[in-house]
Amino acid sequence: xxxxxxxxxxxxxxxVCQQMQVDASAAxxxxxxALLIGTAAVESEFSIxxxxxxxxxxxxxxxxxxxxxxxxxxxxxxxHRRWTxxxxxxxxxxxxxxxxWLEVKNLPYIEISxxxxxxxxxxNVRFAASMCRWIYLNILVSKCxxxxxxxxxxxxxxxxxxxxTSEDFMRAWADxxxxxxMQVVGYN
Numbered sequence: 001x002x003x004x005x006x007x008x009x010x011x012x013x014x015x016v017c018q019q020m021q022v023d024a025s026a027a028x029x030x031x032x033x034a035l036l037i038g039t040a041a042v043e044s045e046f047s048i049x050x051x052x053x054x055x056x057x058x059x060x061x062x063x064x065x066x067x068x069x070x071x072x073x074x075x076x077x078x079x080h081r082r083w084t085x086x087x088x089x090x091x092x093x094x095x096x097x098x099x100x101w102l103e104v105k106n107l108p109y110i111e112i113s114x115x116x117x118x119x120x121x122x123x124n125v126r127f128a129a130s131m132c133r134w135i136y137l138n139i140l141v142s143k144c145x146x147x148x149x150x151x152x153x154x155x156x157x158x159x160x161x162x163x164x165t166s167e168d169f170m171r172a173w174a175d176x177x178x179x180x181x182m183q184v185v186g187y188n
Contacts, residue, residue, distance in 0.1 A: 004046060004047060004048055004057055004125060005046060006041075006046045006176065006177075006181055007181070007184055008125060009036075009037060009040045009046050009057060009125065009129075009181070010033075010037055010181040010182070010184050010185050011184070011185060012125045012126055012129045013033050013036035013037050013040070013129055013185075014028065014033050014185040014186075015100075015126075016036065016100045016101075016126065016129040016130050016133050017029075017032040017033050017036065017133060019096075019099050019100040019103065020096055020097075020099075020100045020130075020133055020134075020137070024099070027186070029143065030182065030187040031143060031144040031145065031146070031149075031150055032133075032143075032144075033182065033185060033187070034144075034147065034150050034178070034182060034187075035136060035144060035150050035153060035154065036058070036129055036132060036133060037178050037181050037182065038150055038151070038154060038169055038172065038173050038178055039058050039059065039132060039154055040057045040058050041172040041173055041175075041176040041178050042059075042154065042158075042164070042168060042169050042172035042173075043057070043058055043059030043158070044056070044057045044058070044059060045172070045176060046176065048122050048123065049122070054158075055118065055121045055122055055128075056121040056122045056123075056125075056128040057125060057128055057129075058128050058129060058131075058132035059158070060121055060128060060131055060132050060135065062114070062117065062118055062121065064135060065117060065121060065131050065135075066114055066117060068131065068134055068135065068138070069112065069117060069131075071090065071093070072090055072093055072094040072097060072109060073090065073109055073111075074087055074090050074091050074094070074109055094107075094109055095107075097130060097134055098110075100126075100129075100130040100133065100134075101126055101127050101130040101131075102126075135157065136153065136157065139156060139157055140153055140156075147170070147173065148166065148170070150169075151166035151167075151169035151170050151173075152166050154166065154169045155169065
């Protein structure tokens, strides 16, 4: 998918956040959706190419994505030396991620080359959104309560890229009319 627009990002962000929660039929918290929408606004201005070394509409790092994706890989049940309770965690994590990405439950793990992963980050909005959400889930200690907290969460993840701050997030939020996008997906 090479055509990306703000509405597509907003709807995808909503759907991914919805699928990554315990009750996939409930509406996700607005802060979770806003975090993804705001990330796409500041990282790529809703295009397929992020600024700098990051990739795709959410500006994710290929190294971080590769490492996280590899962490989903389960060990074989026949390899008893590596079979631990962590394997159940990996299986659960994979099930949550694959449900958000592909909307399929209980899908066997899929091997993806680094080249294909790079392609997915840039050209598959749902994969990129799912991976971005998963990255945030791994770094955030608590849930964001408001827009300034969301901007600080973004800064926590992206602060090592350049000199951007949470103020850049807030500016991108306003300049890209993200509040209107939140209304598109049902938040007032």
